[in-house]
Amino acid sequence: MSATPSPSAAQPLLVDFILSLDGCAAGEGWPGWWGLQSPEYLDWLGQEPEYLTLMGATTYRLMSQMAEHAEGVDVTEEEKASFAEMAQMPKVVFSSTLEEPLSWANTTLVSTDAVEAVRELKQTSTRALTTTGSIRLSNSLMKAGLVDRFRVILFPVITGRTGLERIWEQFADYGLELTASRTFEGGLQLLEYVPTYLPRPPGTEWER
Numbered sequence: 001m002s003a004t005p006s007p008s009a010a011q012p013l014l015v016d017f018i019l020s021l022d023g024c025a026a027g028e029g030w031p032g033w034w035g036l037q038s039p040e041y042l043d044w045l046g047q048e049p050e051y052l053t054l055m056g057a058t059t060y061r062l063m064s065q066m067a068e069h070a071e072g073v074d075v076t077e078e079e080k081a082s083f084a085e086m087a088q089m090p091k092v093v094f095s096s097t098l099e100e101p102l103s104w105a106n107t108t109l110v111s112t113d114a115v116e117a118v119r120e121l122k123q124t125s126t127r128a129l130t131t132t133g134s135i136r137l138s139n140s141l142m143k144a145g146l147v148d149r150f151r152v153i154l155f156p157v158i159t160g161r162t163g164l165e166r167i168w169e170q171f172a173d174y175g176l177e178l179t180a181s182r183t184f185e186g187g188l189q190l191l192e193y194v195p196t197y198l199p200r201p202p203g204t205e206w207e208r
Contacts, residue, residue, distance in 0.1 A: 010122045010123055011052075011121070011122050011123075011125045011127065011128050011129055012122075012128050012129070012148040012149060013118065013122060013128070013129040013130070013131075013141065013146055013147050013148050013149075014051070014128065014129070014130040014131070014147075014148065014149045014150075014151060015130070015131050015138045015141065015142060015147050015149070015150050015151070015195075016130055016131060016132070016151045016152075016153075017138075017151070017152050017153070017167060018033070018152075018153045018155070019152060019153070019154055019155065019167060020034065020154075020155055020157045020158060020159045020163060021154055021155070021156060021157060021158050022158050022159060022160060022163060022166075023163075023166055023167050023168045023169075024159045024163030024164055024165055024166055024167070025133070025164065025165035025167055026163075026164045026165055027157075027159035027162040027163050027164060028162040028163075028164060029162055030157075030159065030162065033155065034155045034157045034159075036155050036156070036157070036186050036187075036188065037186075038184055038185040038186040038188065039185065040184050040185040040186075041153075041184040041185065041186070041188050044184065049127075049128060050089070050127055051089070051127055051128050051129060051130040052090050052091075052092065052121070052125050052127040052128070052129050052130070053086070053089055053090070053091045053092070053129075053130055053131070053132050054091075054092050054093075054094070054118065054121075054129055054130065054131045054132075054134065054137065055091065055092070055093050055094075055131065055132050055133060055134045055137065056093070056094055056095065056114075056133075056134040056136060056137040057093060057094070057095035057097055057098050058133075058134070059093075059132060059133035059134045060091075060093040060095070060098065060102075060104070060107070062133070063086070063104075063132070063133070064102075064103060064104035064107075067084075067086060067087055067104060068103070068104075087104065087105050087106065088105070088106065089106060090106050090108070090127070091104070091106060091107040091108070092107070092108050092109075092110055092117075092121070093107055093108070093109055093110070094110050094111075094114040094117065094137060095109065095110075095111065096111050114137055114140060114141070115140055115141065115144045115146065118141055118146055119144075119146060122146065135165070135167055135170045135171070136170065139170065139171050139172060142171075142172075142174060142195050142197060143172055143197045145197065147195055148194070149179070149192055149193070149194065150174075150176065150192070150193045150194070150195040151190065151191070151192045151193075152190075152191050152192075153188060153189070153190055153191075154188065154189040154191065155188055156186070156187040156188065156189075172197060172198075173197075173198040173199075173200070173201060174195045174196060174197055174198060175195070175196040175198055175202075176193035176194070176195055176196075177193055177194040177196070178191065178192070178193055179192050179193060179194055180192035
């Protein structure tokens with residue numbers, strides 16, 4: 001009988017977003033990475049460790065379709081390479097609506113409660129965990145206290161008129177302890193935090 005991993009052996013979970021300064025994940029008419037991916041940033045991406053990637057059904061549908069058609073659409077060579085790498089990575093999608101077999105290679109479907117499933121994965125996975133997109137999933141995992149690192153890469157653009165996927169409007173309240181920061185060539189900013197869920201703003205009787 002194998003021993004149960006101790007809590008100290010738990011794998012870390014990173015929630016990771018790539019955003020414009022006003023908190024949008026994309027913008028209508030803008031190229032991928034807002035056209036500002038610098039060689040320094042791409043080199044840094046290439047040195048990231050191998051993760052087990054977690055996502056919700058909406059993100060899975062979008063990204064698997066984009067990966068399937070990447071060669072035939074107008075995206076950069078870097079983006080095409082990124083989708084090819086994603087296909088080789090182990091991925092877990094949490095959904096009660098998707099059905100197996102899944103079309104995107106190396107993807108496991110989990111239909112049970114995502115929070116409890118991730119709690120178990122942190123103990124059993126051989127890789128660190130990260131999310132991609134998946135706003136509702138990321139918020140749920142942060143509220144449950146399962147997220148060890150919360151990282152944002154801010155691109156120096158404001159997409160006020162054209163911005164899509166306004167991330168922060170879909171999040172609860174959190175306190176953030178800054179643990180790392182970096183500026184990449186071209187003005188990209190990396191900010192990394194330890195998040196703490198706030199049931200209500202501190203020092204107030206605010207309710208909604």
